[in-house]
């Protein structure tokens with residue numbers, strides 16, 4: 001049986017064109033990019049070409065891209081690095097209440113260390129309020145970190161407006177763009193972004209490769225000027241991220257970016273069509289079901305549905321038995337029984353948040369996957385509801 005993978009927000013399959021590039025470089029480009037000899041120099045050329053390709057997708061300066069091991073590392077470096085470098089200026093940081101744990105948890109750790117955090121509330125769609133943001137800023141605010149697009153409900157935040165507010169107040173602006181990078185046009189200059197996190201494995205690239213965009217002043221004016229490295233070691237990546245670069249993985253990341261750049265416009269349109277087709281059909285075929293997040297200001301591949309009277313976990317397991325891979329929300333919290341903090345933040349009750357299903361579409365999905373899902377989902381929902389202890393409430 002063909003498996004229909006609808007969990008592309010958790011991670012994506014690696015594009016065969018990317019695999020080919022990685023394999024070639026694993027074999028041929030084994031040098032240490034810091035070595036002076038020919039083999040090292042060759043690795044360095046691949047590394048710098050990859051940096052140039054990737055920076056062009058953001059309209060960034062090539063030297064402002066720092067390679068890391070993951071989106072999580074980039075988020076940690078942005079948050080803790082800025083906090084440590086600026087603690088004399090102030091200890092106030094503003095984030096949203098729907099950030100990924102990779103941003104939220106470093107902030108909680110900073111709170112333990114005496115920093116002041118503001119968690120901006122969001123409305124029913126997951127948008128922060130720009131007036132709220134302005135009112136929250138103080139003389140001690142050193143960083144605003146708001147995600148580009150949410151991993152659970154797909155909401156795309158007003159990044160340009162946030163960037164303008166940050167710039168007007170002379171505050172650094174970081175965005176976790178792991179879900180948006182390569183899926184939406186991003187120009188760091190137009191959007192006034194100072195720091196940005198991305199990860200290759202959410203974009204049909206390899207796992208274990210990420211990047212942090214760090215606007216040039218930080219590097220040109222000297223290491224640690226406004227963002228300190230997380231680790232001490234060698235002088236790699238302009239002194240910001242020690243350790244021998246993963247050149248084959250980074251070359252694969254660059255190939256993934258090249259493909260994304262080429263195909264982005266058509267891909268957004270293609271996925272938006274499939275997304276809206278699934279949403280409309282599910283809402284039509286299944287009662288007591290609703291869409292979480294905004295109807296249109298969402299990632300083209302994101303669907304998040306709430307089903308009354310049943311648990312998202314049972315839905316995911318039943319879909320898996322039919323050969324469909326989905327998620328209850330965020331893969332990172334699926335091991336815990338806590339309801340999703342994102343769904344709670346948009347106003348769902350805990351029992352409603354537990355009945356959510358995230359379907360995230362990607363490059364290798366097509367209309368026939370949608371039709372297969374639409375054939376399998378309604379009978380599964382019916383069967384689970386027939387067994388549900390919560391069903392009695394439905395009949396009252």
Ligand SMILES: *Cc1c(COP(=O)(O)O)cnc(C)c1O
Pocket residue numbers: 009010069070071072073075100102147149150151176177178179199200201202208210
């Ligand atoms: C997946 C994800 C991360 C973490 O990226 P990793 O490369 O898996 O560490 C961070 N933020 C968001 C929004 C994500 O979706």
